[in-house]
Amino acid sequence: MATVILVRHGRTTANAAGLLAGRAAGVSLDQTGCEQAASTGDRLAVVPLAGVVSSPLARCQQTAQFILERQAGNRAALAEPDLTECDYGQWQGRMLSDLATEELWAAVQSQPSAVVFPGGESMAAMQARSVAAIRRHDAAFEAEHGPGAVWAAVSHGDVIKSILADALGMHLDLFQRINVGPASVSIVHYGALRPSVLATNTDAGDLSWLSKGVKTGDAPVGGGAGHTAQ
Template sequence: MTPGILTIHLVRHGEHDLSPGLLAGRTPGVTLSERGIEQARRTAERLARAGGIAAVYASPLERTARTAGILGERLGLAVETVDALAEIDFGDWIGRSFAELDEHEDWRRWNHFRSGTRPPRGETMSEVLGRALGFIEELIRGGPRGSAVLVSHCDVIRAVLAHYLGMPQDLLLRLEVAPASVSTVEIGPWGPRILRINEEP
């Protein structure tokens, strides 16, 4: 690893055990399904082969903590919980069905105009991106040299990738981020370079 370069592996949690028809958001108690556990194990093997990983950080939600725990065990690293990597606060939408949400104008607006829409009693994409990038900036300034794994959620990862790609946040749904996938960004004095997006285990 060249001095002054940080490589971050953005890992989405594995498949969770909540009905796919519901918006999990920050619902407590949502952990990994059996398939999600297997996905995380395969991702752990892939990251172990990459080498050079010095730290694992995770969102505090159960499904990310479980995924990160599987990764950390394989890599021989303790997992540090980071609130900045948490799922979007979807406010009043949390736990509701997508079929129900599709009937609401504010939900449809959210999915077409992320940069200018706030979920009711939730947070904006700008706020999500701000906290995630703030943590990454901390790593750049004083984190471990080498590579770090950040275990987070689909739209949080999409927001970070869109930012480094120079994409408007309103287009982030064009990026696919599958369960337990790895997206890798190298950040050096010249700026960011996207090495991979949505590499599935």
């Protein structure tokens, strides 16, 4: 299969204020977020991307644009509704410090598979739709560009954590063990035998080895020789 680079959007004004933005309109990258997204775009510039798919929310579209500006050709990001932020319902727009006093907060931390946000969506539904979208686009990019294709998906923290948990074979109740920082890069290759998680939550490092394509089969006993830069 192809290889997907999962990119979280850069820092936003809401992130900096400690606000749960959710799907609210008008939430944009702040200056730090723009710098983070530009840096990530620079990292990915050495990888010819078959395409960029993004949550339709502005902060992800902005981050995707920073990536595409550093790629060859004049392309736009494909908006994918199933990669949008979790619908936090009545939690949207509230301060995280206030939400931490809610009874539901403990379940979000320890048993997210059972969480349904009041007036919103369940975390299990969020994972199901986002994983299905990633696998669908991954298969499409492979069909069009071949098994060496590398593409990027720009989304949100909880969404990417849930995708990584699925690829790692982790129960959703364990996904809070995964960290996904602003503008971070995580990499998953959906091989014939199993998904291979090649990186999580990185914000630095050479990615030119991805331009050679990723080949996975049996896991190398002892860890193997690793990737070689271009």
